[in-house]
């Protein structure tokens with residue numbers, strides 16, 4: 081089981097889960113949600129993630145900027 085193994089690049093989640101946006105990120109790209117198509121009928125979107133899917137995490141406003149795991153650990157140690 082992986083723990084706190086999210087990969088961070090320039091303060092953004094590069095591979096892992098962004099808790100502010102509630103999206104999974106793979107190589108800096110936001111993964112699509114898993115909602116079925118029927119939830120996106122008559123111009124309605126199922127969720128925010130559907131809009132964000134395929135975009136670069138760096139270009140999305142509100143993305144969480146995080147310290148690297150190493151930086152967080154050193155902060156805790158102080």
Ligand SMILES: [Zn+2]
Nearest residue numbers: 113115126127
């Ligand atoms: Zn959705």
